[in-house]
Amino acid sequence: MGKTSVLVVDDSAFMRKLISDFLSEHEQIQVVGTARNGADALTKIEELNPDVVTLDVEMPIMNGLEALKIIMKKCPRPVIMLSSTTKDGAENTILSLQYGALDFIPKPSGSISLDLHKVKEELKNKVILAKSANLKKLDNQLLQKTTSYSKIDSKNSQSPVSFDNDRLGQSIVCIGTSTGGPRALQHVLTKLPSDINAPIFIVQHMPQGFTQSLANRLHTISSIDVKEAVNGEVVKKGTAYIAPGGSHMKIVKSGSALTIKIDQSDIRNGHRPSVDVMFESVSELNNYRKIAVIMTGMGSDGSEGLKKMKSKGVVKAISESEETSVVYGMPKSAVATNLVDRVANVEEIADVILHFLSPTY
Known part of the structure; x- marks a missing residue:
């Protein structure tokens, strides 16, 4: 079984480097590229065809939710979201799971998490798991049911x-x-x-x-x-x-x-x-x-x-x-x-x- 190839997407160069370094520690994971926003991620996915994408929720130009919807429609694959634990961050994370993300990792201390090492092992484990997930279920079949009603x-x-x-x-x-x-x-x-x-x-x-x-x-x-x-x-x-x-x-x-x-x-x-x-x-x-x-x-x-x-x-x-x-x-x-x-x-x-x-x- 080959290595799990991963694209790391985050608007912070520091976070891209940190996440890439953590994932690269695992002998079964290969980081094949990074992207600085959702639009950049879509281009890199087409070029690199990674097995798994780690996707920040909050980014400029095109945020993680917008990118996720396009990924699951045009080139579906396991996506793991990285999210802040703020109220807005939590709500967007739950939305991302409805839109087809496989799972998420909370950033311990916000967008720039100097203490990301606290979730390092969890991140690696979820990336390895992602490759064997049932991709057929990671779709948009529930999007039509997300409208609130009385x-x-x-x-x-x-x-x-x-x-x-x-x-x-x-x-x-x-x-x-x-x-x-x-x-x-x-x-x-x-x-x-x-x-x-x-x-x-x-x-x-x-x-x-x-x-x-x-x-x-x-x-x-x-x-x-x-x-x-x-x-x-x-x-x-x-x-x-x-x-x-x-x-x-x-x-x-x-x-x-x-x-x-x-x-x-x-x-x-x-x-x-x-x-x-x-x-x-x-x-x-x-x-x-x-x-x-x-x-x-x-x-x-x-x-x-x-x-x-x-x-x-x-x-x-x-x-x-x-x-x-x-x-x-x-x-x-x-x-x-x-x-x-x-x-x-x-x-x-x-x-x-x-x-x-x-x-x-």
């Missing part, structure tokens, strides 16, 4: 699902995902009806400062409410709670209600938030029907938690198929437990969730 209007745009509360009892849906997750979540959450008779808990591997923007974006295009989870809040049906980046999310019983616990306990298997931690907390809840969903992502987070959930109570498990996973790591590990009830393409997962929730199931 929650009231949206309730009339989908066929409501009828629930028999007495027969159904109380249900919980919990979802874990990583690389490629924001687009996968968009596929799933936008197809769930506003009157769904369960809360939805989501762990998306992301650093602090980005999950609020992800929640806001998904909220504007979904019939259900989507929000970043807050420590101590009481859970409501028809709401999706996304674990805050950099923190674990646990669901605990408080009287007759469920509440959310956010904490900074130890990183689990390299992740905080961790799907395993969330799943394990859900496994301790009695008298609930539980649906566990594991979607695209690298590694095996969620599999151990799934085992604990399956050992206690009524649990149905759904895994995203290899065909639609951007990275078939977490779903593959889940399937290997032999505890998955249904493997589904990402566009089918919402329907499978509703099937398992239905009182006739």
